[in-house]
Structure formats: C-alpha cells, structure tokens
Amino acid sequence: MNKQLLLEKRPEGLPDKDTWRLVTSPIPAPNEGEVLIQHHYISLDPAMRGWMRDRKSYVPPVEIGEVMRAGAIGKVIKSNNNPNFNEGDCIVSWGGVQEYEITNGENCYKVDDALAPMPKYLGTLGMPGMTAYFGILEVGKIKEGDIVLVSGAAGAVGSLVGQIAKLKGCTVIGIAGGKQKCDYLLNELGFDAAIDYKSEDLMEALHEKCPKGIDVYFDNVGGDILNAALTKLRLNARIVICGAISQYNNKNDVVGPSNYLSLLVNRATMQGMVVLDYANNYDKAAQEMGMWMMQGKLKSREDIYEGIENFYDTFLRLFSGEKMGKLILKVI
C-alpha cells in the first residue's frame, strides 16, 4: 500500500494538524513509459509553506486534495519502458509526501548513491545546495574581502552560504537561534562570528560583530532581522532575498522592511531569487560543491526523522527552529 499526505485545506497562520490528511491506497502500476519510484527520503523545506497559498507565485499552488508537494529521493522499483530510468536507479524528484510515486521522468534526475548518501542529494547536492551556491555567487556577487551576513545560518541553505563565502575569502557573520547553533557555526563551520538572535539584542550584536557594516546580506528569514541588517549596509551592498521564514505563517500582511531607504542612501540592491532559474547550471555547481565536500571544505548536517505519519510534527520544526541543518523525513 502507498501512504500519501494530501492537502486538506489552506491554513491560516501556522498550519494545524488538520491541514493534511494521510490516506492509504494501493501502490499504482506504471503505464507505458512510466516508472514506479519508492521514496526513501522526503525533503522538508520552508518553501512548502508558500506552495500551500492560493496565489500566483513562481510555481502553481498545491491544490486541495493533491499530494503535498515536496522534493524526494528514492529508487525505481519498476520501469515500464521508460527511456531514461531503469530499475534500481536512484532518482531525485518532486515526488511529494508519499511513499511511492509514478512518473514519466519529467523533472527527475538520476544520482549515484554510492558517491554520497541519499540525504546529501536533498541537501548540499540538492535544492538547498544549489540555492546557496547561485544565491551567494550570482545574486550576492561576493568577492574576496566582502563582509557577508547570513540569517538562518545553521539551516540547510544558510550554513552552505556562509561556508561558500568563507571559501571565497569573505568575512562571514551568521545569525541563528540558540547557543548550540551558534557554536556549530563557529566551531564546526568556521564562521568568523555568530549572533544568537534568541538571546542577544540584535542591533547591539550587529554593531559589535559587523563594526564596518556589511557588503552582502543573505536573507532567509525576513522580518526584524532583515530590517536590522538594512541599517548596516555599506556602499553598493547587495541583499539576496532567498526566503522569509519569519513571515510565512503570518495571518496578516507580511511586515515590510521599514529601513528600506537604506538602499537609497547606500546605493544598495535587494534582489529576489528562485533556484529553479539556474537549472541549466546545476551540474557544474553540484560538481564544485561535491569536490568541496570531498575535500572537507563544505560540511553539512541532516536532521532526519522517520515515518510519514510524523510529517506534521517534523514539518513544524522548520518554523520552531528545533532542528539542525537540513530537515528530512525518512519514509522507508
């Protein structure tokens, strides 16, 4: 049988448990040209909250009654003459929160799970890795000597952003919630400074740890932290708008950055990004990221929970911050 998590209603604010419904149905058989994939791991990402909203965005919303959209990695267990994928192949897909999927192979790609464990393909070598890579290099346009501030710094994207910036010769300050995460940034990832927004006064900490201001701010969180970062911009600074996790569950309007006129004073740029735009260059990026991983220059953690039944409690960790690194659900 196939367990599937269907979107049951559109949440207002933080999703409650009735937002999804777990259903069980027979494992479907692939039609001509299709494959049946058994998922091993499902990726849990902040962006999923956005996909539940019924509004125009960079992808269509998940419809009520549909399987909840999510990245997944698994193995082909049956191929019905699919030209690209064979039984046993390890596949990354948008397979959704379910144990099995049928696909014609569109938007899927094959990876080698002998080279890296499967969860890495949902993290450093997957969407979060690509987001970090293109976000900080192409949108942030970092160069040696830049001072780079990153929020959500212990998260799947932020932790890679900071490490890539260090590899490129930047000074890196990370903002994260809690001592454990800040210690991780400083002691394991080699950040130059860390700010615990849960226990420190943000403005004071920024003054102390970014005394010369910042050239690049990579924003995963929005809200007060974005607004505080705006006060520290240097001339021609760049802000990368990658996400706004502090705002995703707002019942009212998003809080806009009241300090945005710092962009004018400092001739600075705030630019939004969606990783899908860089799909043509994923290969090159993943090669470089993989090389850095092998050389021990790029570290990452995956925080893995088990069982599709535990989707809800696990998903909420994205917003409570009770996780360390890339959040993943193991479903086999």
Add this chain to the structure above:
Amino acid sequence: MNKQLLLEKRPEGLPDKDTWRLVTSPIPAPNEGEVLIQHHYISLDPAMRGWMRDRKSYVPPVEIGEVMRAGAIGKVIKSNNNPNFNEGDCIVSWGGVQEYEITNGENCYKVDDALAPMPKYLGTLGMPGMTAYFGILEVGKIKEGDIVLVSGAAGAVGSLVGQIAKLKGCTVIGIAGGKQKCDYLLNELGFDAAIDYKSEDLMEALHEKCPKGIDVYFDNVGGDILNAALTKLRLNARIVICGAISQYNNKNDVVGPSNYLSLLVNRATMQGMVVLDYANNYDKAAQEMGMWMMQGKLKSREDIYEGIENFYDTFLRLFSGEKMGKLILKVI
C-alpha cells in the same frame, strides 16, 4: 544686504514655520581666490527634507544655525582672482537658501544662460534631469518594449523619466495627484496612461492600466504606491528607489513595503540611487538632454515662486503636491 535662511531646529513631521529663521547680514566680500555670486533662482527639492535629519546619509546633515542647503543658480558679481570664474559668469552651485554666496568654486559649474533660461539648469539640465537620466537608463536599465511605471510622474524627475522611457521605446504609465497633472502627462508629455492616485482606486487602476504588469517601476514616493507597484512586477523587473516623498515627514517609522516578497517570486531587483555618483558623466547626459529639449522631444515646466520670504509656503508645495513640474524660488 544678504537675506539668508538658517536652519533653526530639526523638525518632527511636516516642518513648521519656526524650522527656519530668516536673517539679514551685510553682503560679504570674497577673499583671495573666491567669488561672490548673486543668486537668481533657488531649487526646492524633496531631498532637502532628508538633509535636515540628524543621521548618516549620503551627505552630512545641515547643521542647526547653518544656511539651509539647496541648489542655486546665479551670476558672479565679484571675483577675487578665482582661476575659473569671472564676473558675469552664470554658475550652478550648492549655494543654499540665501541671496548671495561666497565660494572658492568647489562643486560649482558654469553654464550658458544664452542657451537655456536659468531655471532649466535647475531642472532638466540640472540635478532632477541627471537623476531621471541615470536613474531610468543605468539603474532601471530600460530597453525597447519595457512597460515602465513612474510615480511623482508630473514632478521634476518623474516627468523626465517618463519622457526618456518613451524616447527609448517603452510603454509608460504615470501616477500623479489630480486631473490637471494627469492631463499634462497624457496630452503634453505623451505618456501612454495616467493614474490619478487622489481620485482612483490604486490597485484597480493598476490592473486596468498595466494589465501585463510592469518591467520597471521608478519610485519617487514610497508608501502605498510602492507597495501596490510591487504586486505588478513581471519577471526580472527592476525597481529604482529614487525617493520616498510620502514618507519624509513621518513622525514614526517609515512604512516598509509589505509586498517586498514579490521581489523573490519575480526575481526582481530593488535598487537605490543617488545622482551624485554619476557626476563624471553629467556632461554627456546634459548634452543628450539638451539635444532632446532643442528637438522638442523633452518638455518640462518650472513652477516659479518669488522671494526668499516665501520659502516656507513654497517649500510645503513639495509635499502637498500643489505645484506643476520643477519647484523654484526666484530671489532677484
């Protein structure tokens, strides 16, 4: 005697009459190397409100007791061996709100008042013109076929932004306050559409007049209009942050744009600009603007009031909108 307007206190909100003090003192004599300029016209600009604030910005604040900073144009009536300027020369300077100034010539430049009337050198051929030119071309990066939205569209900068965009083959929609201004945009300046934010529902008007969205938004006003424009961005849109006149007199925080995540969804860019950065290229720009003026392709109006005693009432027109085009004070 020289009448001078001194900054008396830092205003909160809309400046009241006691914000400045008019004083009279003997006309000073230029020291060796200096010139004495008699001002003919003084430029009144929204940026002046920002210069009164005691905070870090792109120029130092005007200090209490100092002559209020302003652009001015006038004639050298005495030169004490200044190497660059002679008696009779027509000079654009940061001479401030006063009838006479003494200067060593720094940050001054000579213009030919036989080629264009003096007020044009404070408008189309001065800072507003340079702001429009570099803002829409270099920051807005317009190209043929772009849909361009501009606020403060009947103002000194906005009216030129729209006309330059038309010259470059764009579709141009202007936002202005009142029927008279909107008629001016449509009938005299050749805009494709105009929105009267004082009488129309802004969102409805944007839906109707920008049905395909916008590629560039040139923002002079901030606030609700910036926030509404964010909802209409097309992919890779650019927002030029030139000013935020709706926010300059706020007693509380500036209102930030709550729709800023449209930058993410649309991979769009919001970039601040300060015209002073383009000083090395003013000559080239002024040549091109002058040529367009001569050819009748670039129209402008100056709204000229008389007498330094009337500075206060005239200055407030910047914020009430009771003016048409470039606001100027005639002081001779």
